[in-house]
Amino acid sequence: MSVNDREEDVVVALLSNKDFKDWVLNPSGDRDFYWQNWIKSNPDKLQELNKARELVLQLTFNENNLTPQEVDQLLSEIISDKSSARAGKVVSLQRHTYTRWIKIAASLLLILASSIYVYRYAATAFKTEVAFKKVQTRKGQRLRIDLPDGSVAFLNAGSTLTFPESFSDTLRSVALTGEAFFEVVKNPEKPFVVKTTDIQTRVLGTSFNVRSFEADGATAVSLVTGKVRVAPEHPSREKQEHVLAPGERLVYRQTDHTFEKATFEIADITGWKDGVLVFNDTDFAATIERLEQWYGVEITVRHPPSKDWHVNGHFENEPLSEVLASIQFVYDIKYTIKESNVILICN
Numbered sequence: 001m002s003v004n005d006r007e008e009d010v011v012v013a014l015l016s017n018k019d020f021k022d023w024v025l026n027p028s029g030d031r032d033f034y035w036q037n038w039i040k041s042n043p044d045k046l047q048e049l050n051k052a053r054e055l056v057l058q059l060t061f062n063e064n065n066l067t068p069q070e071v072d073q074l075l076s077e078i079i080s081d082k083s084s085a086r087a088g089k090v091v092s093l094q095r096h097t098y099t100r101w102i103k104i105a106a107s108l109l110l111i112l113a114s115s116i117y118v119y120r121y122a123a124t125a126f127k128t129e130v131a132f133k134k135v136q137t138r139k140g141q142r143l144r145i146d147l148p149d150g151s152v153a154f155l156n157a158g159s160t161l162t163f164p165e166s167f168s169d170t171l172r173s174v175a176l177t178g179e180a181f182f183e184v185v186k187n188p189e190k191p192f193v194v195k196t197t198d199i200q201t202r203v204l205g206t207s208f209n210v211r212s213f214e215a216d217g218a219t220a221v222s223l224v225t226g227k228v229r230v231a232p233e234h235p236s237r238e239k240q241e242h243v244l245a246p247g248e249r250l251v252y253r254q255t256d257h258t259f260e261k262a263t264f265e266i267a268d269i270t271g272w273k274d275g276v277l278v279f280n281d282t283d284f285a286a287t288i289e290r291l292e293q294w295y296g297v298e299i300t301v302r303h304p305p306s307k308d309w310h311v312n313g314h315f316e317n318e319p320l321s322e323v324l325a326s327i328q329f330v331y332d333i334k335y336t337i338k339e340s341n342v343i344l345i346c347n
Helices: 003-015 018-025 029-041 043-058 068-079 099-112 116-126 266-274 284-295 320-330
Strands: 132-136 143-146 152-155 160-164 172-183 192-195 199-203 207-212 218-225 228-232 242-244 248-253 258-263 276-282 298-303 311-316 333-338 341-346
Touching: 003 018, 003 043, 018 029, 018 043, 029 043, 029 172, 029 192, 172 266, 199 207, 199 218, 218 228, 218 266, 228 248, 242 248, 242 258, 266 276, 266 311, 276 284, 284 298, 284 320, 311 320, 320 333, 320 341
Parallel strands: 172 192, 298 341
Antiparallel strands: 132 160, 143 152, 152 172, 160 172, 172 207, 192 199, 199 228, 207 218, 218 248, 228 242, 248 258, 276 311, 333 341
């Protein structure tokens, strides 16, 4: 098989893909996310993709009346490399293309619809925008979200999850800011992708936790069951895709764009979805931030601590007063709680 033949095969395969044509004519939402990732994964096929995209865009249909006999004759002439005076009524190529691309263009005409008339009405369907849902949680609020494919997402406080009302035929993608735990229904034909500011986590069916708060300066993916692939949103030339096994956690640091892999205790990372507040050698600033987020309160520190804090403990569905009382046993603090306002004095 020659290089040109292989090139034609790729172009014809793309033109035969309805989702590809829909993306060219309406590059938005879930569909655009999939094809942008396809381009990243297939850089050697970029030239063929661009040719296929040009053909989709360059083939314009005129509204002049043509009989079915004229349509059939026109397609026959294109396939047999004959020129037709009527071609201008239907197909307008904005620049010269080689004979083999004209043949491919003819195949596109046949693939787009069973007849020329179906295509005229299909143009309005391509303009339909994908409807998205955006779920946000306040501080102190945690939600369970049922996704369109039957998968489940548990959204932590102060987080946002965006996803389409209906996933595409080839991909299930969601966007996350904050923290969420996912239980993904297995579907080898339709990968599930969680997109954060910096990285993408790709799975087929598994359960895992993703934490990506802006204040953290890092994104962490923790795998409980199954297998996931994690890669930067904008990968460099170096291989940066990481595969995680159950019990492994990958942290991507935004400051130096590095990855760090380690093991983790499941309860420490995912306990929040079951109402368990976890502290694991947590310093003072992080303790205050976690309490504010967990209970939806504002803590005013009147006097900072004179020594470093290393808070440890698991608190299952405990009120704020009980947590502060426990901390008081270890550190010399005084506090007052008035509705959603807390005053903390450290000695």
